[in-house]
Amino acid sequence: MEQDNKKNIQDYEIDQCDFICVHENVVNQVLKAMPQDQELLDLADFFKVFGDATRIKILYVLSQSEMCVCDIANLLKMGQSAISHQLRILKQMRLVKFRREGKTVFYSLADGHIESILAQGMEHINE
Amino acid sequence: MEQDNKKNIQDYEIDQCDFICVHENVVNQVLKAMPQDQELLDLADFFKVFGDATRIKILYVLSQSEMCVCDIANLLKMGQSAISHQLRILKQMRLVKFRREGKTVFYSLADGHIESILAQGMEHINE
DNA sequence: TAAACATATGAACAGTTATTCATATGATAA
DNA sequence: TTATCATATGAATAACTGTTCATATGTTTA
Numbered sequence: 219m220e221q222d223n224k225k226n227i228q229d230y231e232i233d234q235c236d237f238i239c240v241h242e243n244v245v246n247q248v249l250k251a252m253p254q255d256q257e258l259l260d261l262a263d264f265f266k267v268f269g270d271a272t273r274i275k276i277l278y279v280l281s282q283s284e285m286c287v288c289d290i291a292n293l294l295k296m297g298q299s300a301i302s303h304q305l306r307i308l309k310q311m312r313l314v315k316f317r318r319e320g321k322t323v324f325y326s327l328a329d330g331h332i333e334s335i336l337a338q339g340m341e342h343i344n345e
Numbered sequence: 346m347e348q349d350n351k352k353n354i355q356d357y358e359i360d361q362c363d364f365i366c367v368h369e370n371v372v373n374q375v376l377k378a379m380p381q382d383q384e385l386l387d388l389a390d391f392f393k394v395f396g397d398a399t400r401i402k403i404l405y406v407l408s409q410s411e412m413c414v415c416d417i418a419n420l421l422k423m424g425q426s427a428i429s430h431q432l433r434i435l436k437q438m439r440l441v442k443f444r445r446e447g448k449t450v451f452y453s454l455a456d457g458h459i460e461s462i463l464a465q466g467m468e469h470i471n472e
Numbered sequence: 473t474a475a476a477c478a479t480a481t482g483a484a485c486a487g488t489t490a491t492t493c494a495t496a497t498g499a500t501a502a
Numbered sequence: 503t504t505a506t507c508a509t510a511t512g513a514a515t516a517a518c519t520g521t522t523c524a525t526a527t528g529t530t531t532a
Contacts, residue, residue, distance in 0.1 A: 266396030268396070274392070302479060424493095426509090427492075
């Protein structure tokens with residue numbers, strides 16, 4: 219049976235690097251200022267949503283106008299199901315909101331923040 | 346054998362939706378303002394880089410200080426190889442730059458833009 | 473009520489991706 | 503030169519993700 223005793227930090231870190239090259243002052247200082255691991259995981263999940271061509275296109279067209287699922291599918295020349303699945307993800311991440319009108323569901327961007335992030339991304343790639 | 350004749354747009358779009366629900370005025374107007382497909386693909390690829398926990402962490406620690414590969418591996422408690430692979434991606438996307446000093450390679454953020462995008466993402470998830 | 477329609481969703485499959493392992497490269501020191 | 507160190511990289515694997523297909527849900531109209 220494996221022992222689960224507390225080891226000192228060096229023992230753990232030995233696998234990561236031979237350890238001769240570490241700049242301890244820098245590492246220790248940054249370590250102190252590190253946010254909760256969970257916060258960075260959430261941040262990655264947030265950006266992950268923007269990291270798919272279909273979702274980017276959906277966000278883009280919604281930045282132009284509120285739209286129903288079928289409109290989006292036609293604009294993007296994709297199946298309704300695919301769009302619907304992606305909208306669910308965008309909904310879960312609170313990037314879009316929606317309102318129902320009879321059989322139709324209209325989606326729109328959750329807030330101006332989203333457009334601003336898209337714009338900043340555009341700026342970067344057009345440099 | 347299937348015919349490959351040019352069909353009108355309705356024929357193509359029939360697969361995407363039954364087409365009774367399309368709001369043509371909206372769709373046509375947004376269609377006109379659509380950026381090149383390639384631009385949106387590039388944008389998705391750009392954000393994809395931020396959509397991974399390891400890379401987000403790397404970008405975060407580099408926002409605090411220039412650092413060598415080994416430092417990053419230790420901070421993140423990950424293998425040197427994993428970090429090196431991710432740094433290559435960040436390099437390719439021009440998110441980080443590096444300088445060599447003897448055997449050691451120091452990485453840093455390519456420009457202030459990156460920090461600003463991280464900050465905006467943080468803002469959004471802390472709302 | 474039944475039929476038609478817009479959207480949502482579960483399961484399956486294909487394609488992608490992050491990590492690990494082994495090894496290569498490039499630099500310094502002996 | 504040889505040994506050592508820091509980093510890079512190719513291949514393999516495991517996990518994840520987006521689309522499709524079939525079907526379900528919820529709404530309106532006949």
